[in-house]
Amino acid sequence: MTKLELLAPARNAAIGIEAIRHGADAVYIGAPKFGARVAAGNSLDDIQRLVDFAHQFAAKVYVTLNTILTDDELHEAEQLIWKLYDIHVDALLVQDVGLLKLNLPPIPLHASTQMDNRTVEKVQALQRYGFRQVVLARELSLEEIRSIHEACPDMALEVFVHGALCVSLSGQCYASECLFGRSANRGACAQVCRMEFDLIRSYQKGGKTVEQVLMQKKHLLSLKDMCQINSLQKLVEAGATSFKIEGRLKDMSYVKNVTAAYSEALNQIVKSQPDQYERASNGVVELAFRPDVSKSFNRGFTSYFLYGRNDRIFSFDTPKAMGEEVGKVKEIYKNCFTVAGLKPFANGDGLCFLDPKGKLVGFRVNKVENGRLYPLEMPHNLVPKMTLYRNFDKRFDDCLQHESAERYIPVDITMEQTPDGFHFVMTDDYGLMRTLDVQFEKQLARTPQHENIRLQLSRMGDTIYRLRNLNINYTNNWFIPSSLLSAWRRELVKELTLPLAPSYRAESDHLEDVHSNNNSNHSIPKGKEGYRLNVYNHSAKQFYGDQGIQVDEWAYEQSHPQGVPVMFCKHCIRYSLGWCPKYSHSGDRKEGPGQGQLILQLANGTRFRLHFDCKACIMQLIKDE
Numbered sequence: 001m002t003k004l005e006l007l008a009p010a011r012n013a014a015i016g017i018e019a020i021r022h023g024a025d026a027v028y029i030g031a032p033k034f035g036a037r038v039a040a041g042n043s044l045d046d047i048q049r050l051v052d053f054a055h056q057f058a059a060k061v062y063v064t065l066n067t068i069l070t071d072d073e074l075h076e077a078e079q080l081i082w083k084l085y086d087i088h089v090d091a092l093l094v095q096d097v098g099l100l101k102l103n104l105p106p107i108p109l110h111a112s113t114q115m116d117n118r119t120v121e122k123v124q125a126l127q128r129y130g131f132r133q134v135v136l137a138r139e140l141s142l143e144e145i146r147s148i149h150e151a152c153p154d155m156a157l158e159v160f161v162h163g164a165l166c167v168s169l170s171g172q173c174y175a176s177e178c179l180f181g182r183s184a185n186r187g188a189c190a191q192v193c194r195m196e197f198d199l200i201r202s203y204q205k206g207g208k209t210v211e212q213v214l215m216q217k218k219h220l221l222s223l224k225d226m227c228q229i230n231s232l233q234k235l236v237e238a239g240a241t242s243f244k245i246e247g248r249l250k251d252m253s254y255v256k257n258v259t260a261a262y263s264e265a266l267n268q269i270v271k272s273q274p275d276q277y278e279r280a281s282n283g284v285v286e287l288a289f290r291p292d293v294s295k296s297f298n299r300g301f302t303s304y305f306l307y308g309r310n311d312r313i314f315s316f317d318t319p320k321a322m323g324e325e326v327g328k329v330k331e332i333y334k335n336c337f338t339v340a341g342l343k344p345f346a347n348g349d350g351l352c353f354l355d356p357k358g359k360l361v362g363f364r365v366n367k368v369e370n371g372r373l374y375p376l377e378m379p380h381n382l383v384p385k386m387t388l389y390r391n392f393d394k395r396f397d398d399c400l401q402h403e404s405a406e407r408y409i410p411v412d413i414t415m416e417q418t419p420d421g422f423h424f425v426m427t428d429d430y431g432l433m434r435t436l437d438v439q440f441e442k443q444l445a446r447t448p449q450h451e452n453i454r455l456q457l458s459r460m461g462d463t464i465y466r467l468r469n470l471n472i473n474y475t476n477n478w479f480i481p482s483s484l485l486s487a488w489r490r491e492l493v494k495e496l497t498l499p500l501a502p503s504y505r506a507e508s509d510h511l512e513d514v515h516s517n518n519n520s521n522h523s524i525p526k527g528k529e530g531y532r533l534n535v536y537n538h539s540a541k542q543f544y545g546d547q548g549i550q551v552d553e554w555a556y557e558q559s560h561p562q563g564v565p566v567m568f569c570k571h572c573i574r575y576s577l578g579w580c581p582k583y584s585h586s587g588d589r590k591e592g593p594g595q596g597q598l599i600l601q602l603a604n605g606t607r608f609r610l611h612f613d614c615k616a617c618i619m620q621l622i623k624d625e
Helices: 013-021 044-055 071-086 097-101 120-128 142-151 175-180 232-238 252-272 394-400 450-458 482-494 503-516 538-546
Strands: 002-010 026-030 060-065 091-094 109-111 133-135 156-163 197-205 208-218 225-227 242-245 277-279 284-287 324-332 337-340 350-354 360-369 372-375 387-392 405-418 421-427 433-439 465-473 565-569 597-601 607-613 618-623
Touching: 002 013, 002 156, 002 252, 013 026, 013 044, 013 252, 013 405, 026 044, 044 060, 044 071, 060 071, 071 097, 071 538, 097 538, 120 133, 120 142, 142 156, 142 232, 156 232, 156 252, 175 565, 175 618, 232 252, 242 252, 252 277, 252 284, 252 394, 405 450, 421 482, 433 482, 450 465, 450 482, 565 607
Parallel strands: 002 026, 002 242, 002 277, 026 060, 060 091, 091 109, 109 133, 133 156, 156 242, 405 465
Antiparallel strands: 156 225, 197 208, 197 597, 284 405, 324 337, 324 387, 337 372, 350 360, 350 387, 360 372, 405 421, 421 433, 565 618, 597 607, 607 618
């Protein structure tokens, strides 16, 4: 039976708990330090609270330590890992191979997507190093995922299915460090990819350099958000088992809604193929709302490269959320307007539109009355037939601000009489069983008792259990005080409410062998040289040396090499604009701008030359010095 894991983000423990309540099988959360989102660190106490809650449902907590580390930080990281092990964290997501040279506890390691995991050879190497789960690169197609699974059938493959996309290959983006001294590999990305650029062609004419501005003030590196909710079945068939929602900086409402939507979609797969698949955690989720991913922050959706290269992955006009399309402007009055469409509106809705120059304009609806929408201030460039989007649904958000889900484990209780009292058996669907024998001097009641017995035994209070079936296996109408029934019920559930210990604790000897087996003669896949290995400490350098690879250049953050690519992108501007010389997405390739060098220029004048590696289908950005 294959277990399917929905992995949700947790900016903090409270959001992580709600993610589990809304259907997550696992959550990932930042450690106090060394996570790839410096703004999303959490205390050990908060992580402990999340672990205790999650383990009641056999859900898991993964902690991110997925930055590259300096030599001075390694000892502190080692101590932190032992503390995380002591509070029963289920796994660590890591990027820096220097950690493998430390004295680590027997805790599973997951290879972060920051390690750029995109080939069979890379995943095979990670498996040899003892990694238990690999987060695959976002750019992979279904066929590439399937090939990796077929070559590494015992490796758990984790894929991103929803959320923001990095335009550069993960772990291979140095633009933020290059421009601002803020390293993406150290958790401080400045999101250069969301900035405005001019696209310029520079060419020689008559012995002089001529520059032609092809596009102005467009977000040429900004991608739409990934959404694979309709592709989960295909991902499962390709061999993925963990489905990751991006968003460790997202708010509570976002995580609740998106997690619930994907959980329902996974449940449909399990329901349709119960002999093949099951969820990786326990419990039943009941929602107080209907999830809809279009109602949470998004820049428009794309399947990215899952089905091959396509021209629907970018969002050149804006990096902001547009939300769901709600209709077209019908009539405009002095201080209000009407909309042609079927969507209902509410006071407080956030609406937006693209003006004639392609700029996103947003406003808040102050009042809805008799089909007319009254903004707090009428946008001056709103015109009839303009498409409107809703990026904040007030009614939907109000629902998510309250308790919006309950997760529980159904239990069955059997009650039988014994010569000197009663015998209870409580079971759930996951193999847990609790028995209880009580002594009680029986006496017949004058009124029916079975309904009161059911009532008292069903009052599970603040536990995670809910009575499903009660079997009373005797025919006598015995009188039992409600206080005694309540006391027996509390005794029954007491041991079942204890958090479950991580399963890896039973495999400690094996994991200790794996973690110490990092001096093998296997070599890692060749292909990336120099600074792209992200070697930032001597332990990482020694690790690669053990694999027969001589590291001759430190990480970009330390060496700052000149004239090298600072982004490696599967997204290609020439392809997106229909200028690809290799193949066309529309059937007829458009006339390109001609010969010359394409340049991206920021508002402050900083320039990046574009280099197109057409054989690998990769676009590189090289900063002009």
